[in-house]
Amino acid sequence: MDTSLPADLDALAARHGFFAWGAADAGEVADRGRYLDFLARGYHGAMAYLARNTGLRIDPRRLVPGARSVLVFLRSYAWAAWPVPRGHAQVAAYARGRDYHVSMKNDLRVIAAHLGEGRARAFVDTGPVLERYWARASGLAAAGKNGLCLRPDAGSRFFIGVIVTTLHCPPSEAAPRDPCAGCDLCLRSCPTGALVAPYVLDATRCLSYLTIEHRGAIAPEFRAAMGAVVFGCDRCQDVCPHNRAPAVAGCIDARPRPPLAAPRLADMLSWDEASFNAIAAGSAVARAPLRCIHRNALIAAANGGNRTLIEAYARRPQDADLAALAAELLAS
Ligand code: B12
Ligand code: SF4
Ligand code: SF4
Incomplete structure (x- = not known):
C-alpha cells in the first residue's frame, strides 16, 4: 500500500485558502x-x-488509531482594521468574516479526501486537539507571549486547522526563533491582566472568554476594560509589532462582512432571536447566545455614555438578569 502523501499538497493547500502547511510526527504533546x-x-x-x-x-x-503524521494548515484573517464609529460595537477581527469553523472544515475535508478514504480526519477548533502545539511542532509558527502562534511573515492573525493522518509525511523544519525577544507589549496592554505571565493566559479574566464563553454576569471589575467590545478581543494582537504590516494577506473567506463587522449598538439591542439568528447565520458570532450579546452591548453602551439606549432597553420586557444589569448600569 502506498503510504506517501500526494505530491500536489502545496497546490491543494493554496487552492483552498491556506498560506502555509507543515507536518509533525504524531505522538505525545x-x-x-x-x-x-x-x-x-x-x-x-x-x-x-x-x-x-x-x-x-x-x-x-488515540484520536485516530494508526496516526503517523499531524498536518497543520494556516489561513490568514489579516484584513485591514474595520472602523468602529461611536455608538457601534467592536467585534474581534477573527469573527468579522465567514465562520472559519465551517469554511475551513469544508476545505480541510476536501484535502483529507485526497489523502484517501479512512486515512485522515480534519479538525478545526472544536476537536480535542491542541492546535497551537501542533502549529509549533510542525515548524509553522512560534509561541508569542500573548499565547498566540506567530510568524514573522503573517503576524498572529491566522487560524489553525489540523489533519491527523495514518499516512507519513516527513516532519517540517524547526519553528521560527523567539519572535518576542525584548518585547512585552501584549502583557502590558491587556486591559484585564489576563496574561498572568509570558505565554500564560488566565481565560477567566480574558475579554474573549468573558464576552463569548461566559454565560453569567460580567463582574464590575471587567466592565470598563470592555470599552466598545461585544464579541472577542484583539488588544494583545493589535499592539504586537508583527501584526503591523503582515506580508500575508487575509483569505477571502475572512473578509469583513457588514453589519456584523461593527454593528450599531442600537441595532444589537433591538435584535430578537429570529433577527439575531438571521444576521449571525454563517458567522462565528452565532456562538454566543443572544442574551450574552445583549449583556455585552449594554455594557458597551454604558462605557460609551449612551444612557438613552440602556433606558430604552430597560423599558422593554425581558430576562430578569438583563433587566437587573440595565438598572445597575443606569444607577452607576
Ligand atoms: C479554548 C480556546 C480559547 C479560550 C482560551 C484561550 C487559551 N489561551 O487557552 C478563549 C475563549 C479565551 C480564547 C480566546 C482567543 N482565541 Co481561542 N481557542 C481556544 C481553543 C478551542 C483551545 C485552546 C486550548 O486548548 N487552550 C489550553 C492551553 C493550555 O493550550 P494552548 O494555549 O493551545 O497552549 C499549548 C501550546 O501552545 C503550549 N504552549 C503555550 N504557550 C507556550 C509557550 C512556550 C514557550 C512553549 C514552549 C509552549 C507553549 O502549551 C499548551 C499545551 O501544549 C483553540 C482551538 C484548539 N482546539 O486548540 C482556539 C484558538 C487557540 N483560539 C484562537 C483565537 C484566534 C483566539 C482569539 C484571538 C479570538 C479573539 N480575538 O477573541 C483569542 C486570543 C486570546 C489569547 N490571548 O490567547 C486560535 C489561535 C490562532 C493562533 N494564531 O494562535 C485557535 C487555535 C483557534 C483556531 N483553530 O484557529 N480561545
Ligand atoms: S484577548 Fe484581550 S483580554 Fe484576552 S489576553 Fe488578549 S488583550 Fe487580554
Ligand atoms: S506584543 Fe511583543 S511580546 Fe507580545 S506577542 Fe507580540 S512580539 Fe511577542
Whole structure:
C-alpha cells in the first residue's frame, strides 16, 4: 500500500485558502504540562470541554488509531482594521468574516479526501486537539507571549486547522526563533491582566472568554476594560509589532462582512432571536447566545455614555438578569 502523501499538497493547500502547511510526527504533546497546569489552576473557567478527553488531546494517536503524521494548515484573517464609529460595537477581527469553523472544515475535508478514504480526519477548533502545539511542532509558527502562534511573515492573525493522518509525511523544519525577544507589549496592554505571565493566559479574566464563553454576569471589575467590545478581543494582537504590516494577506473567506463587522449598538439591542439568528447565520458570532450579546452591548453602551439606549432597553420586557444589569448600569 502506498503510504506517501500526494505530491500536489502545496497546490491543494493554496487552492483552498491556506498560506502555509507543515507536518509533525504524531505522538505525545511534548509540553502537555502547560495544558495540564492550565487546567489545574482553573484558568479554563466554565469551558469544561477543555478538561474532557485530556488523553485524546495529549496524543492524537488515540484520536485516530494508526496516526503517523499531524498536518497543520494556516489561513490568514489579516484584513485591514474595520472602523468602529461611536455608538457601534467592536467585534474581534477573527469573527468579522465567514465562520472559519465551517469554511475551513469544508476545505480541510476536501484535502483529507485526497489523502484517501479512512486515512485522515480534519479538525478545526472544536476537536480535542491542541492546535497551537501542533502549529509549533510542525515548524509553522512560534509561541508569542500573548499565547498566540506567530510568524514573522503573517503576524498572529491566522487560524489553525489540523489533519491527523495514518499516512507519513516527513516532519517540517524547526519553528521560527523567539519572535518576542525584548518585547512585552501584549502583557502590558491587556486591559484585564489576563496574561498572568509570558505565554500564560488566565481565560477567566480574558475579554474573549468573558464576552463569548461566559454565560453569567460580567463582574464590575471587567466592565470598563470592555470599552466598545461585544464579541472577542484583539488588544494583545493589535499592539504586537508583527501584526503591523503582515506580508500575508487575509483569505477571502475572512473578509469583513457588514453589519456584523461593527454593528450599531442600537441595532444589537433591538435584535430578537429570529433577527439575531438571521444576521449571525454563517458567522462565528452565532456562538454566543443572544442574551450574552445583549449583556455585552449594554455594557458597551454604558462605557460609551449612551444612557438613552440602556433606558430604552430597560423599558422593554425581558430576562430578569438583563433587566437587573440595565438598572445597575443606569444607577452607576
Ligand atoms: C479554548 C480556546 C480559547 C479560550 C482560551 C484561550 C487559551 N489561551 O487557552 C478563549 C475563549 C479565551 C480564547 C480566546 C482567543 N482565541 Co481561542 N481557542 C481556544 C481553543 C478551542 C483551545 C485552546 C486550548 O486548548 N487552550 C489550553 C492551553 C493550555 O493550550 P494552548 O494555549 O493551545 O497552549 C499549548 C501550546 O501552545 C503550549 N504552549 C503555550 N504557550 C507556550 C509557550 C512556550 C514557550 C512553549 C514552549 C509552549 C507553549 O502549551 C499548551 C499545551 O501544549 C483553540 C482551538 C484548539 N482546539 O486548540 C482556539 C484558538 C487557540 N483560539 C484562537 C483565537 C484566534 C483566539 C482569539 C484571538 C479570538 C479573539 N480575538 O477573541 C483569542 C486570543 C486570546 C489569547 N490571548 O490567547 C486560535 C489561535 C490562532 C493562533 N494564531 O494562535 C485557535 C487555535 C483557534 C483556531 N483553530 O484557529 N480561545
Ligand atoms: S484577548 Fe484581550 S483580554 Fe484576552 S489576553 Fe488578549 S488583550 Fe487580554
Ligand atoms: S506584543 Fe511583543 S511580546 Fe507580545 S506577542 Fe507580540 S512580539 Fe511577542
